[in-house]
Amino acid sequence: MSKYWSKMAKRTDPYVPGEQIDQKGIIKLNTNENPYPPSPHAVDAIRLEMDRKLQQYPSPTMDSLRDTIAGYHQLRKENVFVGNGSDEVLGFSFMAFFDQDKRIRFPAVTYSFYPAYAKLFGIPYEEIPLARDFSLPIEAFFQSDGGVIFPNPNAPTSVYLELEYVIEVIENNPDQVVIIDEAYIDFAGASAATLIDAYDNLLVVQTMSKSRSLAGMRIGFALGNSDLIKGLTRVKNSFNSYTMDRLAIAGAEAAINDHTYFLQTTKKIIQTREQVISRLKENGFTVLPSQANFVFASHYKLKANWLYERLKENHVLVRYFDKNPIKNYLRITIGTDEDMDTFFKRLNTVIAEQTVSF
């Protein structure tokens, strides 16, 4: 701690992202990236934008991109806020809708960035334990003091909550904002985006880092009532007028417009996921019912931490969280079929070694 740090810098407990190792031969299944490249139309749009004026600021209002996202979700531009990855959009949401004197609620097992935002901004929070089957106990989110946030599907569990239950949480928090963090929704069931017109207190946050293959370009967005979007915009315009660069804006718009490619790649990932789940079960794993581009799995005998380390030595990166009640689980991103074949080959080597050493 330095004497020059503010109270905010001192009290915060930063998020630790998954390892970003760029090494040939490594199978990277640890940060839920899409194994397929972005839409060729997105790449073309970025190339085209490069020939325009990179020396000039981007649009501060990003109207064209917001129009495109609104069209896709059958909403209006006024219902759309865009930003530098859904992490930034979530950060602005904590600033715009949560307060230092009212406790918010989120699941005890969830995206570990939520407590980091809360500590940074001094927002008190209550962590709601999951049910034994890792589902969300929805009644525990009713009548919150300061608001609610949870991912759907939840991370790192991959478990999806049906929309009828999401609605119950929204309806039972009429005076608070309920944020549904839908980073993985395109691999799951219905999105709460269809509820925007019905509920003034609902904010839906999505990202183009997963289903749109643009993690490297940092694009996220929020959908909500125009008053919520105005609140987010006030905060953003008090922090950074231009949060997305020209190339990210151009790529994002083209990615949304290429619906065919999006359907193709998400469908393929879902197919691979179902095969991976079967194969993991054959190899002695319990796997939670996944509706994401990753699975959450626990071996009946081998410790998750040990598996994580041994897989890493064998050039396979998965994610491990040293925290109860998930310390015996691994989060494994769905790669290409080829990636997953290599994963299982190396996993089998690791498991075989262990059997020999008994």
Add this chain to the structure above:
Amino acid sequence: MSKYWSKMAKRTDPYVPGEQIDQKGIIKLNTNENPYPPSPHAVDAIRLEMDRKLQQYPSPTMDSLRDTIAGYHQLRKENVFVGNGSDEVLGFSFMAFFDQDKRIRFPAVTYSFYPAYAKLFGIPYEEIPLARDFSLPIEAFFQSDGGVIFPNPNAPTSVYLELEYVIEVIENNPDQVVIIDEAYIDFAGASAATLIDAYDNLLVVQTMSKSRSLAGMRIGFALGNSDLIKGLTRVKNSFNSYTMDRLAIAGAEAAINDHTYFLQTTKKIIQTREQVISRLKENGFTVLPSQANFVFASHYKLKANWLYERLKENHVLVRYFDKNPIKNYLRITIGTDEDMDTFFKRLNTVIAEQTVSF
């Protein structure tokens, strides 16, 4: 105001950026962009990076870019923080070094984002009036309660403060952070970056939006003692792990490395600036001594607001601030020689019309 907004969203008073009009035939001299394109090497580096994996997250630590910036300034990577434009870097700096119970100081005429950050984060502030010649009265910044921030050269005045006076401000605030916002330093005299090793409480913020022609790519950075950089990094990692996308990182690094192009374009802008100052004076303007890529000018007879409006009708955008004591000044960005010829032609038309109408 919505009942769903936080206290933060309610109390803030957002910054209003200059108009971003993308229209053929318009001469855009209102947001201090560089009239020249970025270094061809930067453009090549972006193209090259596009062929790598846009579906994977960028580096969260941005080591390679930080190394490059450090090398340029004869510092170490641990002295460098990079972010999504210097606006974001300044926002994180307000969070990391200023507090809600200690009053900070900045000039009364300055970058109008400072009060926006302060209101957003509830940081009390004192606005120090400029001297009659628009210079900074440095003693008024000594022994501040909570810290000091000012641009050097100042904006929108374009006036530069010699380093010996900057040092006095730093030395007379030993227990507070002094932030020197050097957005325009490459068009001016010596940078305070050379003082980093000598003063633990100094943070220097720079941008690639002006002298590096990359406004459209959103790249800024801070230089300081490693403890200050750690504080900034803690705050950033509690808000957004990946603030710069892959293409911005690649372009920034190559732009720093192309020193020849940088010297060429900044030298050219300074030459044009000196000619513009002479011509403005010939046309009845008082012009402050500029060390930026813009000038701040007041006509002896014609009101600045009227000139701003009439120039806009004639497809020339400059910036006007309706605020004392600068309400009779225009801020005019330095374009190419050709841009400035057109500017003077249209300015002369406007002035001639006015004379006729008398």
